[in-house]
Amino acid sequence: xxxxxxxxxxxxxxxxxxxxxxxxxxxxxxxxxxxxxxxxxxxxxxxxxxxxxxxxxxxxxxxxxxxxxxxxxxxxxxxxxxxxxxxxxxxxxxxxxxxxxxxxxxxxxxxxxxxxxxxxxxxxxxxxxxxxxxxxxxxxxxxxxxxxxxxxxxxxxxxxxxxxxxxxxxxxxxxxxxxxxxxxxxxxxxxxxxxxxxxxxxxxxxxxxxxxxxxxxxxxxxxxxxxxxxxxxxxxxxxxxxxxxxxxxxxxxxxxxxxxxxxxxxxxxxxxxxxxxxxxxxxxxxxxxxxxxxxxxxxxxxxxxxxxxxxxxxxxxxxxxxxxxxxxxxxxxxx
Amino acid sequence: xxxxxxxxxxxxxxxxxxxxxxxxxxxxxxxxxxxxxxxxxxxxxxxxxxxxxxxxxxxxxxxxxxxxxxxxxxxxxxxxxxxxxxxxxxxxxxxxxxxxxxxxxxxxxxxxxxxxxxxxxxxxxxxxxxxxxxxxxxxxxxxxxxxxxxxxxxxxxxxxxxxxxxxxxxxxxxxxxxxxxxxxxxxxxxxxxxxxxxxxxxxxxxxxxxxxxxxxxxxxxxxxxxxxxxxxxxxxxxxxxxxxxxxxxxxxxxxxxxxxxxxxxxxxxxxxxxxxxxxxxxxxxxxxxxxxxxxxxxxxxx
Numbered sequence: 001x002x003x004x005x006x007x008x009x010x011x012x013x014x015x016x017x018x019x020x021x022x023x024x025x026x027x028x029x030x031x032x033x034x035x036x037x038x039x040x041x042x043x044x045x046x047x048x049x050x051x052x053x054x055x056x057x058x059x060x061x062x063x064x065x066x067x068x069x070x071x072x073x074x075x076x077x078x079x080x081x082x083x084x085x086x087x088x089x090x091x092x093x094x095x096x097x098x099x100x101x102x103x104x105x106x107x108x109x110x111x112x113x114x115x116x117x118x119x120x121x122x123x124x125x126x127x128x129x130x131x132x133x134x135x136x137x138x139x140x141x142x143x144x145x146x147x148x149x150x151x152x153x154x155x156x157x158x159x160x161x162x163x164x165x166x167x168x169x170x171x172x173x174x175x176x177x178x179x180x181x182x183x184x185x186x187x188x189x190x191x192x193x194x195x196x197x198x199x200x201x202x203x204x205x206x207x208x209x210x211x212x213x214x215x216x217x218x219x220x221x222x223x224x225x226x227x228x229x230x231x232x233x234x235x236x237x238x239x240x241x242x243x244x245x246x247x248x249x250x251x252x253x254x255x256x257x258x259x260x261x262x263x264x265x266x267x268x269x270x271x272x273x274x275x276x277x278x279x280x281x282x283x284x285x286x287x288x289x290x291x292x293x294x295x296x297x298x299x300x301x302x303x304x305x306x307x308x309x310x311x312x313x314x315x316x317x318x319x320x321x322x323x324x325x326x327x328x329x330x331x332x333x334x335x
Numbered sequence: 336x337x338x339x340x341x342x343x344x345x346x347x348x349x350x351x352x353x354x355x356x357x358x359x360x361x362x363x364x365x366x367x368x369x370x371x372x373x374x375x376x377x378x379x380x381x382x383x384x385x386x387x388x389x390x391x392x393x394x395x396x397x398x399x400x401x402x403x404x405x406x407x408x409x410x411x412x413x414x415x416x417x418x419x420x421x422x423x424x425x426x427x428x429x430x431x432x433x434x435x436x437x438x439x440x441x442x443x444x445x446x447x448x449x450x451x452x453x454x455x456x457x458x459x460x461x462x463x464x465x466x467x468x469x470x471x472x473x474x475x476x477x478x479x480x481x482x483x484x485x486x487x488x489x490x491x492x493x494x495x496x497x498x499x500x501x502x503x504x505x506x507x508x509x510x511x512x513x514x515x516x517x518x519x520x521x522x523x524x525x526x527x528x529x530x531x532x533x534x535x536x537x538x539x540x541x542x543x544x545x546x547x548x549x550x551x552x553x554x555x556x557x558x559x560x561x562x563x564x565x566x567x568x569x570x571x572x573x574x575x576x577x578x579x580x581x582x583x584x585x586x587x588x589x590x591x592x593x594x595x596x597x598x599x600x601x602x603x604x605x606x607x608x609x610x611x612x613x614x615x616x617x618x619x620x621x622x623x624x625x626x627x628x629x630x631x632x633x634x635x636x637x
Contacts, residue, residue, distance in 0.1 A: 047492070050522070054515065055519035055522075058489060058516070059489035059492065059523065062489020062490040063492060066489070067493070068493055070489075086482055093402065093476050094475075128403065152404065
């Protein structure tokens with residue numbers, strides 16, 4: 001599997017070149033959010049707000065009202081926790097095209113509870129006018145910029161940084177409202193988003209070795225939610241629906257899927273994996289994924305038990321499962 | 336806009352009497368805000384700001400839904416302040432609880448129909464009690480106080496980046512200086528050299544719980560604001576000449592005009608209800624009739 005180092009850095013610079021309306025706001029986390037080189041490239045379009053997120057939301061709103069496209073870059077927690085009233089009343093209510101790029105989603109950071117955005121999707125889903133997209137690999141980090149172009153309102157982006165796997169072909173960009181069916185099978189339907197997708201890709205390989213054929217769908221648009229592909233996949237399968245997300249199970253992907261299943265009367269059990277209504281703490285990503293049962297190993301065993309199968313699979317065996325670049329299993333016509 | 340002192344005084348008097356009349360008819364309402372800020376609004380709309388004519392009809396529209404995808408009929412109440420232009424001023428109205436005063440001011444300067452207050456706080460009307468950005472004269476939704484200055488800073492920054500010459504004005508209340516966001520916005524604006532950002536605050540010293548000095552002291556306001564890099568100008572908010580001068584003089588820094596005002600200006604009997612002046616409610620018919628007498632005195636004074 002190809003690993004890509006800090007794809008956002010140069011990609012965002014190139015993308016902004018012929019878009020003079022794009023401005024970046026940062027609250028003292030410029031290099032941490034991979035826009036230090038952007039600032040040096042376009043100093044006149046970079047606005048240092050200092051550590052003052054409430055004001056930054058309002059300034060972004062004012063810039064957006066004047067025709068600019070403000071791209072706020074900060075840690076996700078500082079977008080939806082500290083300045084929520086400003087986010088809701090100054091940006092979301094007037095439906096302004098502010099792009100809220102939230103880094104450190106869920107438990108990817110050792111920064112601990114203050115830096116881990118574990119309920120951001122829940123809060124943003126509950127915020128009218130908000131569109132939510134989540135990146136799962138380098139390809140999505142690169143292509144999420146284009147996705148925002150068609151959204152005339154605020155967009156919250158769950159962003160990844162640093163060294164990232166390329167799970168999806170570079171020529172299969174993220175598309176608004178379109179999921180990726182990475183594997184098709186009849187026994188269980190797995191829906192994942194963000195970094196949980198890589199874990200699930202590992203898990204579905206292992207499950208296949210034990211004669212459990214899963215459908216695996218990667219979701220990047222969390223709101224609005226309702227890709228017809230998801231309904232097709234759920235109704236095609238005989239088994240339960242399992243969601244895995246780097247987020248609390250309250251209000252995120254699992255909740256969106258549960259609502260979708262109930263709204264459409266699909267009559268399937270939905271198993272929601274993720275943080276079980278708890279805060280986390282500071283430790284490495286892999287340690288936390290294991291501790292909170294968000295990794296491939298936890299997914300394999302949970303699906304085994306849901307299907308009444310006791311699987312003799314060790315943690316080492318799951319970790320060793322290779323992850324290859326996954327082209328969508330379905331062709332464009334069927335979307 | 337060229338307006339004589341006499342005209343501005345007439346507008347201020349009109350704002351006071353119009354709001355007073357409405358509060359008497361309604362049985363309760365935000366009177367102290369009108370008494371303290373009448374001269375501020377009169378100067379903003381009748382003397383200091385360069386605003387274009389109302390963009391569209393002067394009749395208030397009914398509520399046509401909130402902003403969002405698929406709502407093509409939505410129209411901002413900012414149109415009553417005229418279409419934006421590079422050399423024109425903008426007015427961002429911050430304390431949404433002053434909405435009645437704002438509507439009265441728009442009526443007095445002919446930007447809103449004379450009978451518009453008949454739909455104030457009525458179901459389905461855009462003249463909401465605590466205005467939002469569909470309400471006449473309202474550009475941002477700031478009923479959650481202290482969010483306008485940051486937005487005005489964003490607008491002023493955008494205009495600076497485009498080289499526009501017009502000022503961006505914010506009308507504020509003093510209670511907003513208890514919110515941390517105001518101080519973030521002050522620091523941001525001076526740091527970014529937003530010299531065409533102007534704010535005027537109705538420093539009437541009143542808030543919901545009573546006098547600000549008892550609820551949460553913000554003084555010395557001028558010194559604090561100056562320490563944040565602003566040009567703070569403290570004046571008698573009922574002295575039209577001093578206010579006009581303070582609001583008109585240029586600066587190389589963002590400007591805050593601190594208008595020291597009296598929340599019972601023109602209605603001395605209202606002082607009996609101090610320190611609770613946020614909204615006026617009549618304790619008895621007898622009290623109401625005393626205020627009716629005060630209203631008659633005020634209208635006959637002209």
